[in-house]
Amino acid sequence: MTEVKAPQINVATDFDGEPGKDSMGIGLPRDFLKGEPAHVCATIAMMAMQPHPERVQRYPQALATLALYAAGVAVTLTTRQFRMLERRVIKYLEIVGDINYCHTLNWQYADYVRERAVARARQEKLI
16 A cells, blocks of 8 residues: 655745745745654755845855755765854844744744754764
8 A cells, every 4th residue: 555645835935035034934834843854954945045146144044054964965064164054053043033033933943953953963073
C-alpha cells in the first residue's frame, strides 16, 4: 500500500519588499517548524534571501546563510565564520523580537535556524 502524502504548500517571497524583515512564511501551516529540518531550514533561507545585491541586508543575509548551514549543505564553516553569522542572527532575533514584529513568525524561524546551526557546529566540533 502506498502512503498518501499531502501536497507541499509553497509560499511566495517578495523580492521587491525586504525579505527577512517583512513577515515571513505567510500561508505556511502552523506546524511548519515540526517538518523535516533540512526542508524547514532551506525554506527559511529562501524566505530571507534577497537576490538584488544592492538591497541585501546583513541580518537577513546572515539568517539565510546560517539556515543553509543548518540544513546540512555540503559546505562547512570555520569557527570564526560560524560565530560571526551566529552573532548576526542573535542580533536579528533582538530586532524581530521587537513589538513592531508582533504577530509574525520571524523570531521563531530565526530561533529554529540558530538552534539547528548550533547543533551542527557542535557535531562538527566548531564550538
